[in-house]
Amino acid sequence: MILVTGGAGFIGANFVIDWLAGSRESILNLDKLTYAGNYGTLRVLRDDPDHVFVREDIGNRAALDALFVQYRPRAVVHFAAESHVDRSITGPRDFIDTNVVGTATLLDAALAHWHSLADAERSAFRFLHVSTDEVYGSLEPNAPAFSETTPYAPNSPYAASKAASDHLVRAYHHTYGLPTLTTNCSNNYGPYQFPEKLIPLMIQRALHGEPLPVYGDGKNVRDWLYVGDHCSAIRAVLADGRLGQTYNIGGCNEHTNLDVVNRICAILDEIRPRPAGSYREQVTFVTDRKGHDRRYAIDATKTSRELGWSPAETFESGLARTVRWYVDNDAWLDATLSGEYRLEYNAIEPVSV
Structure with a gap:
């Protein structure tokens, strides 16, 4: 069995579903079920005996100890985090509590x-920490992409909290010998993403005839990674990554935010035409976010060279799949937007210790 934290969130849930579709090794899925944790995403696993779900906070040491004793996982894959930059600007304390203190407790x-x-189990054990490219700061337009040796320069409370957690993981390996691995990924997109993030936000607002708000001039650049490709990379790092090492995971797809929004509009124009004209007419520029990093880009050469991984999706194919998924799963999207998704998991009690 492996322990996955944050397995009801966007990337974590995709990883859990992917893992159990291709492996019969069980997953102990631990999630606090904050607003970003959607238990409904895991509906497909509801009757799967290889999926054990526990509602709990990674900051609860007693509960963690009890779970480790009961299930004795051979690995931890740590997704659990507060992750929305805008929320970190208005309320940074939650990010410190979860991303720093919670990771330290875990x-x-x-x-x-x-x-x-026992010795053999100790040798096989792994702690894989999933992090972000935002710890590296912002790049100039023609600067080289982030590598694993790029100095840290986080610019938002979210990025700073993730940088702190990265350093803690590194320290636990070098001080105590804990067999750790860290991954730093670029912007993920795909099914089940909470609709506060750019791509699902634009899709749902477009379909509801609402303005499509683009920060500043829309020229902030991000490297876009399809979530399924991210999951395959994590599996490769968990299986064959060198202990104590960091692996960057990117989609090799740099695009401005405005370009992403325009591409979404073009796909929707084709598959769900708007009688009044193109969805692009709904694009609206709004005041830029505080401290908005201009460009991120990932150099995933090390991951490719050492582990043989590369993304299977182009941005065109991944975005088309993503837009189609949200159009076809409007019930999931509507339940998430209305808050209805929270009613089901409110009945799930935290673990007793």
Whole structure:
């Protein structure tokens, strides 16, 4: 069994569903079920005996210890995090509590579990920490892409909290010998993403005839990674990554925010035409976000060279799949937007210890 934290969130849920579709190794899925955790996303696994779901906070050390003792996972894949930059600007404390203190608590529990294992199990154990390219700061237009040796320069409270968690993971490896791995990924997109993020936000607002708000001049550049490709990379790092190492994971798809919005509009124009004209007519420029980083780009050469990984989706194919998914799953989107998705998991009690 492996322990996945944040497995009801966007990337975590996609990873859990992907994993169980291709492996019969069980997953212990631990999620606090904050606003961004959608238990309904896991509906397809509701009767799967290989999926054990526990509602709990990674900051609860007693609960973590009890779960490690009961299930004795051979690996931890740590997705759980507060991740929305805008929310970190208005309320940074939640990001410090979850991303820094929560990760430290999880590391302590994992370290105690690791020490309890027999020699062979200790050698096989892994702690994989999933992080972000935002820890590296902002790039000039013609600067080289972020590599694993790029100095950290986080510019938002979110990025700073993730940078702190990265450093803690590194320190637990070098100080205590905990067998850790860290991945830093670019902007993910795909099914089940909470509609506060750019791509699902634009799709749902376009379909509802609402303005499509673009920050500043829309020329901020991001490297876009299809979530399924991210999941395959994490599996490769978990299986064959070198202990104590960091692996960058990117989609090799740099696009401005405005270009992404225009591409979404073009796809919707084709598959769900708007009688009044192109969806592009709904694009509206709004005041830029505070501290808005201008460009991110990932150099994933190390991951490709050492692990043989490369993204399977182009941005064109991945975006087309994504837009089609949200159009075809409007019930999921509507339940998320209305808050109805939270009613089901409110009945799920935290683990008793």
